Amino acid sequence: MARPLVIRSVGIGVALVAVGIAEAWLIAGLLARLLGFGDAGWPALVLAGGLALIAAGLGIAQERAQVAAGEAAKARLRAQAFSRLLDKGVQDLRPVGARTALVVDRVDAMEGYFARWVPAAMLAIIGPLMVAGAAGAMDGVTGWILVVAGLMVPVAQAGAGIGAAAASRRQFGALQALSGRFLDRMRGLPTLVLFNREKAEQSALGVRAEELRVRTMKVLRVAFLSSGAMELIAAATLACIAIRHGAVLGEAHPDPTAALFALLLVPAFFQPLRLFAQAYHERLSATGAAADLAPLLGAVGTGGGLVLETVPPRVTVTFDNVSLTYDSARGAALDGLSFRVGAGETLVLMGASGAGKTSVLRLLMGFARPDGGRIAFNGRDAMALRPDELRRMTAYVGQRAHLFRGTLAENIRLSRPEADEAAVQDAAAAARVMDFAADLPLGLDTVVGEGGFGLSGGQAQRVAVARAFLRDAPLVLLDEPTAHLDPGTEAEVMESLKRLCLGRTAIIATHARGFRAWGAAVLDLAGGRALGKQMAGD
Template sequence: MASPAPGADAGAAALLKREARAERARLIPPVLIGIGIAACGIAQAWLLARLLATLLGRGDAGWAELAGAAALALLMAGLGVAQERAQIAAAEHAKARLRAAAFARLLAAGPADERAVGEKSTLVVERIEALEGYFARWLPAAMLAVLAPLLVAGAAALADGPSGLILLAAGLAVPVAQAVSGIGAAQASRRQFEALQRLSGRFLDRMRGLPVLVLFNQQQAEAARLGAAAEELRARTMRVLRIAFLSAGAMELIIATALASLAYRHGALVQGAHPAPVAALFVLLLVPVFFAPLRAFAGAYHEAMAARGAAAELAPLLDAPEESGLLLEEIPPKVTVTFQDVTLSYDPSRQPALGGVSFRVLPGETLVLTGASGAGKTSVLRILMGFRRPDSGRVAINGHDITRLRPSELRRLSSYVSQRAHIFPGTIRENIRLARPEADDAAVEAAARAAQVSEFAALLPQGLDTPVGEGGYGLSGGQAQRVAVARAFLRDSPLVLLDEPTAHLDPGTEAVVLDALRRLCVGRTAILASHARAARVGHGRVLELSHGRAGASRMAGN
């Protein structure tokens, strides 16, 4: 996978800034709770200072101060739990919204997004998951790192002005140290995510193709390549951890310096000659209270760097322009499809997928596209589904150029049956209803009967409500294809697109599916891509494609 473009950092920063604004209202509660914790810490430090001064013989505190300090400790613990829950809730809301947006963009792009399945899953799952720390810890910590230390330094200054200035100077040194130690943190995190995405994508894709690897005796070689990818991820992860340890060391050095400076200023306390022992002890006890939000800030700093690395890959997807084009007022009952000198290239260095293809399909007519693999049959269907735009020529539906429509509007016009129907976990009824979620049970059952799904569903324990597994577990290949045909019946669109719908079926099952497909095509404009002879029998015209060019059309069976 290529490294992000030079503008990736700017895109990532813009994405994170926009999302931070969107979550601002949900981040206010944890920030307010954090300020409350700091205020409790100040009050507890004052009570403890009075108790310690009493133990040194310089005060008059008693059980009331001890009970107050204990109550404040319990209150701080409760506020900490509430703050954590508020932060997690904000992060979960942000992740859910981002994941929905990213998934919607991937669905809109469809096959036009040529990334491997593993890379897409990593993008939607792991990249967005890496943003949790940004919303849950970094954004609240960044705000509290300014507000809470100012509150604590102000309380210290009221007790002893120079001590407050010492704490304030130490607080200003923290972001400087974080910036110095984290110069390469964003780049290291981004490279780590790139290595993780390569490994995850490669692993998922190779698992899907495991039978092919074993068939060609490539399992050992592929295992070695996966091992190399895993080693790269290990090395990049260790670089990120090294930067994190340097940052933690810088923070400890600043705290030690501040504590030493305050101890030097109030050294007379040890000799018992300090004029204000309670104030001196109070200032010393404020040191952990002062640095607690700054520690959280330092710990979350690398969450922000990791988030920027993850956002660098998400930004191009989420910032892509929305679909443009016209919307259909209504779906026309009949459509005429016209291709006129259409060309399409996937790679300029290779032969065009389509090179000047022309044909017309009238309402109620079925056109069968034949030809060897790579002849351009699927490319014709992709154009009609809006997943590709022709390089030149004209594609029209009812005389109107389809490039003026939004790609999603093209998909509203058509029903599609592919080589292998994808069946989702759920019931058969739910899988059919996927084509038209608002359809009632009567419409689903009518579609099931038309596609001959009811014939095998009647033999199952719960009929159409029988659960099936991911990928059609529990159904044969032919039964899964009939579910796909039932979806097309339920969708009831004027254009039917069929891409090798019987390619992997035995002759008996193929005949059953083809019979359902012929009924589906009646009265509709249909384009069938197939080089199976049985699929051409009983349909309309046949158009032979060869190397992206169309030959003479003929009637099926001739």
């Protein structure tokens, strides 16, 4: 999408250079007339004014094309990066702040590359050659002076660019570290205050901010050095052309208009190169940003694996000697775990924190792969499926439901966007969302704030249960679904969850003793191993 806009920007830039050459010729004729040479008059003045207006219009059009190219490139890169982050899911161990910096700051830094650097790099070749050709048509030596000056510019840029690239990478590293730390600490601000660590964290953030300031100033110093080199080359070129036409040819210059034209072409010659020099720093910033984006964008989104033609209506889950280790220093999360949950049955996983309950759910949702053993759905290897196919088969309710800013209906429909209004209403009724939605001004069309602002924890959890009802998947996974709820609300949510699990295969990871009253099979875990036998099923 950005490529046609970049080509349009380059085409407009070429037209601008052509207009600049023509305008320089007309102005040279007018100046020669003021000095007593030539016969340029009012028509040339009017035409020069018209070309100035055309140049202004072309400049506006070029700027708009560049902005559009940058926005299109950012939209594409951000969509790809966000899609990869969604694919990686919880397997991406970077802090939330670091991932936010990737899709916001790093992608924003790429805008200048597409909006300014790519067009400027092309025009830095085409534009000076056009100007040098026009100058050479009048005086061959002047044309060669401009060509030599143009060749010196990239040499000076390369000399400054080696240090600038390294400085830019370090600057972006400092920016990402500061952004990630700031966001993570803001999310954990109550904890910091609780343990009286706010002053220490304030000092740590100050150190990170000072590091970013120092690195930013280093990048700016290199930028000023590069600009100074460009101006030095331009001044030397102007002096050489002036000496050529003034001292060498002298008063007996055969064409004074051509001499003035050559001098006026110097700014036109260096204008594309100046834009190139300015955009060069955009390229350096983009290089620093791309260092972190490239591995993410180069990742395979969905990974290998089989694709389901249709989701099976019923599923039997089997774990056979499954082992999983996240960090060898912390030991195994699952150590030879085996169990079986028949189609339509419910298994309650009980145990202390760290016993391995959540790891079982992560494996079933494709967010982790076992190190050993076998996980089967209906007797077939479940790990042969693509991770997103595993998630198609599951409906999940966690400890805390995250609600986005939007209506209740939109938040419920998140689990199945194509669902009609009747299906959303049925899911809301089954999860008892209608018990409180009926009292809201617009019912399910009532807008809630980001994070479920305006709803209680129990109400938000009912919305999460409604999502699971609407998804209507054969495998239900519940991870501490009644944690943080008061006893009355917990009983109501558990009643909805019992209806949700009815007729579906369900695995519940919980500490709540109330789930034992369901009469379902219970498997006690400790250290990633099964303790005791299941109370029901095989």
